[in-house]
Amino acid sequence: QAQGYVEARTGQGTWVTEKLPESFLVKAENTNSQAQEKKTQQNYNLSQRGSYLIGYSAASPYQWGAFVPGAPDVTEFPHHIFSRIQTRLSREPEINSLIYSNAGGCLELRQELAEYLKIARSVQCDADQIIITEGTHQAIDLVSRTLSDPGDEVWIEDPAYWGARNILRINGVNLRSLSVDQEGIIPDLEPKTPPKLIFVTPSHQYPLGSHLSLERRKQLIAIARQHKSWIVEDDYDSEFRFSGQPFPSLQGLEPDAPVIYMGTFSKTIYPALRIGYLVVPKKLFSPLRIVASELYRGGHLLDQKVLAEFIREGHYEAHIRRMRLLYSKRHAFLIDLITRHLGANFLHEYNTAAGLHLILKLPSNMDDVLIASNALDQGVKVRALSQYYTKHYSTRQKGLLLGFACVREQEILVAFGVLLKCLRNAGVRTLS
Known part of the structure; x- marks a missing residue:
């Protein structure tokens, strides 16, 4: 021994x-206080949305250690390189880096992302199709608020990420959960009520891990074209495939596919960075940019510039x-x-x-x-x-x-x- x-x-x-x-x-902390907090909230005069979120909250207080799913090893990140770039750009920052952003995010980052995504994920896009977000939750909220109304049908995988489900439900949509097998989500080829949005994780289904087959990808695109729906592709964990070639994005499968591509740096860099992105069809860029500005008053442009330089110098790859x-x-x-x-x-x-x-x-x-x-x-x-x-x-x-x-x-x-x-x-x- x-x-x-x-x-x-x-x-x-x-x-x-x-x-x-x-x-x-x-050792786990006493979780009785968390249960008591939820019980106490019931005595407040909360909205139905607030009560729902509290009742179905699932974010764990434990974000590090064995076996927390989805947590990257932040101790292995080259912080010395990132901080060196940060120090250099912070000495005399441009005024535009220190004010609100209503342009969809830092142009330099959008340009670097466009080039990276074309090569790494076969995403067909230009910088003027990319909107920088503060992560997946904000991206889902932005898309659902802008492109769906309360009562609209929205498809989601079952099982699925609880965060996506909660955001969609408090925005009032009618969630339809579709089963998942080894080929990914099983679409309804003849839906009685057409979906307004279809949320999928095709590269690495969360939480099961299957990938969406080519046949299912084509079926989803055909359904979306027929019913004027939008597919929201959460390219979860696509960077970390350990054997074979990565599966190309759903967005790049067909020209002008009705797909909104969603990504984040939370797994590849670290979650606290709070930088993600949407790649949207050109006709959606302006409305989504305006709604994002009105709802969230974007900023963090200096952090985005640092990240753009980190990518440009080859450190990210x-x-x-x-x-x-x-x-x-x-x-x-x-x-x-x-x-x-x-x-x-x-x-x-x-x-x-x-x-x-x-x-x-x-x-x-x-x-x-x-x-x-x-x-x-x-x-x-x-x-x-x-x-x-x-x-x-x-x-x-x-x-x-x-x-x-x-x-x-x-x-x-x-x-x-x-x-x-x-x-x-x-x-x-x-x-x-």
Whole structure:
């Protein structure tokens, strides 16, 4: 046994042990106060929208550590390079960098993004089609407020990202949740009520991990053209594919496709940067720019200039290449742990060699919410797959989202040992 948390078995390599050092575990804070806060809010005279958001809030207070899904390793970012550029541009900043922006964001960043997206994602665009946002949430809010009315039909994947669902619902649309399989979202080819918007994550479906097949992509575009709908493509985790070539964007599949492309720097740089972007058809640029200015009074132009220079000098692509290799190793390490200690049948069939998390599949009779709660009590942060669904609980797939990107292999090993104990306590039979 080595240091109390790893044991070497002759001919079998390194295995997990349940004897874990306290220094590796971050004990969960008492969550009763959070529940009490929600209960207290019910006594206030809130709007229906406010009450809904509080009742269905799902943002975790834990944004770092094993196994937080979707969290990049911010410690590996070249902060010294970024800060050097920041210092240089901040010495004598242009006046235009310090005032409100109503032009859709920093021109230099939009130009760099246009060139990068053409090469990396096959996105067909110019700088005058790009609107800089403060991230995915703001982008979804902007699109839904500008292009849909209360009561309009909007399609979304099921399971789906809770944040997208919450934003759309408080904007009053009628959400229709469509099931997902190994080819991505299953579209309704003859909808009784045509959708105004179709939200999809085609490159790496969140949370399951499947990618949208070419046939389904063409079906969605045909539906959107027929009903004058807009497809909103959230190109989630497209930068981090560990084998084969990245799937090109849905936006670039056909000329003048009715697609709004959405991206963010939260996973490739760090979430606190709060810079994202929309690539929109030219006829939508002006209305979306005006609405964005009226709603959000854009700014952060100096930060955007710094990011533009970071991209222009080649640091962004170099960082992505390095992180892709690092995440690939952590992904393979976690896959190996699951296979050796639980068996390959616990790897969800939709998992692909991509992204910042994977799905640990559980038997349908397991309570993944309870297992996640018990793991959190032991300092390990996982999300229950069933909570991403809108359908009846009995039909939801059971599993755990395991984020592997933001922690080193040693920490993955320790946290997995804790998770194994929680699984055994829940009745899961393990191989070790």
